[in-house]
Amino acid sequence: MTRHLDDVLADARARLGHRPGPAEAAAALADGALLVDIRPVELRRRDGELPGAIVVDRNALEWRLAPTSAHRLPEAGDPDRVVVLVCDEGYASSLAAATLRELGLPRATDLDGGFRAWVAAGLPVSPSAG
Numbered sequence: 001m002t003r004h005l006d007d008v009l010a011d012a013r014a015r016l017g018h019r020p021g022p023a024e025a026a027a028a029l030a031d032g033a034l035l036v037d038i039r040p041v042e043l044r045r046r047d048g049e050l051p052g053a054i055v056v057d058r059n060a061l062e063w064r065l066a067p068t069s070a071h072r073l074p075e076a077g078d079p080d081r082v083v084v085l086v087c088d089e090g091y092a093s094s095l096a097a098a099t100l101r102e103l104g105l106p107r108a109t110d111l112d113g114g115f116r117a118w119v120a121a122g123l124p125v126s127p128s129a130g
Helices: 006-016 022-030 041-047 058-065 093-103 116-118
Strands: 036-039 085-086 109-111
Touching: 006 041, 006 093, 006 109, 022 036, 022 085, 022 116, 041 116, 058 093, 085 093, 093 109
Parallel strands: 036 085, 085 109
Antiparallel strands: none
16 A cells, blocks of 8 residues: 555654744754754755754765664764754655654654744854855
8 A cells, every 4th residue: 555645744743743943943952952954965055054953964864863873973872862853844854853763763853844944933044164
């Protein structure tokens, strides 16, 4: 049986529960959460970067954050740390956050509305470094 993508997304978001909005995500970052920008390099170059976020390409995300991965980033050392993923509009990040929860990051979530919501809320964006 093939499932519709909207159903898969709804299931992922149901597993995540409350997804922080931009102000909540910024506050979580200030409180020690790990903000992870998974947008492609082309979007970061075009639209800018999130101050304080680490950048992890979507295709390497699980390898770089999963607690059991030998390739885990040092920033991802504490599996109980809040991890907030950011994509462009908040779709890919929901699916990715649900996967991270399955891999042992119980506090993984994503920014409701993604990077676009962050910008619309007037939160800071830095010019791309690359």
